[in-house]
Amino acid sequence: MNGVDPNLVIVRSSFFGDSNIGVFILATESYVILPKVRRMANKSLIERTLDVEVVEASIGESFIIGVLAAGNSRGLIVPEFTTDEEIEIIRRQLDINIDRVPGKINALGNTVLVNDSAALVHPGFSDEAIKIIKKNLEVDVYRGSIAGSPLVGSIAVATNSGILAHPLTDDKTLEWLSDKFKTPVGIGTVNCGNPYIKVGLVANTKGAIVGKETTGPEMFQIGQTLNLE
Numbered sequence: 001m002n003g004v005d006p007n008l009v010i011v012r013s014s015f016f017g018d019s020n021i022g023v024f025i026l027a028t029e030s031y032v033i034l035p036k037v038r039r040m041a042n043k044s045l046i047e048r049t050l051d052v053e054v055v056e057a058s059i060g061e062s063f064i065i066g067v068l069a070a071g072n073s074r075g076l077i078v079p080e081f082t083t084d085e086e087i088e089i090i091r092r093q094l095d096i097n098i099d100r101v102p103g104k105i106n107a108l109g110n111t112v113l114v115n116d117s118a119a120l121v122h123p124g125f126s127d128e129a130i131k132i133i134k135k136n137l138e139v140d141v142y143r144g145s146i147a148g149s150p151l152v153g154s155i156a157v158a159t160n161s162g163i164l165a166h167p168l169t170d171d172k173t174l175e176w177l178s179d180k181f182k183t184p185v186g187i188g189t190v191n192c193g194n195p196y197i198k199v200g201l202v203a204n205t206k207g208a209i210v211g212k213e214t215t216g217p218e219m220f221q222i223g224q225t226l227n228l229e
Helices: 043-050 084-093 127-137 171-181 216-225
Strands: 010-013 031-035 053-057 075-079 097-101 112-114 118-121 140-143 156-158 163-165 185-187 201-203 208-211
Touching: 010 043, 010 216, 031 043, 043 053, 043 208, 053 084, 075 084, 075 127, 084 097, 097 127, 112 156, 118 127, 118 171, 127 140, 156 171, 156 201, 163 171, 163 216, 171 185, 185 216, 208 216
Parallel strands: 010 208, 031 053, 075 097, 118 140, 163 185
Antiparallel strands: 112 118, 156 163, 201 208
């Protein structure tokens, strides 16, 4: 890895040599899901930094867990093409709700922003999908966008202690997010200016892992916004 100080709550890392770590990792307050691969060099770093149980699995026979799945401490939602075997592997290790979400929108990690208080989702989700998401995650679910984009899960990261959002998010949206998600909200970037927050950040209230190209000022803003310092 990167020889980081184990006492730090925000650390730089990569996955498969890629700074876009949020593509591969799903982190919540109670668990983390990583791709099931032969060699997991940074599993111990993730366990230590986020201080939760780490599960290795696949979703739809793919390793882009952070793109395809979304969840909070109570539940996990996955696309329709997730296999029964994959769901069973996760159920054996985690005591959470797991449900498939029907419909054409299958990149749930990119289209659902959620913590333990609320969920904001792509406006294109059907009523049936909304009902499943609400029941599974046990939160109120709202359709909407951030900074004009329906990809709300990719341009923001939410924990129970803060939300970091796209730098073009307007004040009205920031206030709405703070009210519904019951947490402070701020704006920022990752990986040296990337406004798609999710691709370079995985976090919970205990710590955060950022892409290796994330700058010091970006890390400071992440720590301030997510209340990690």
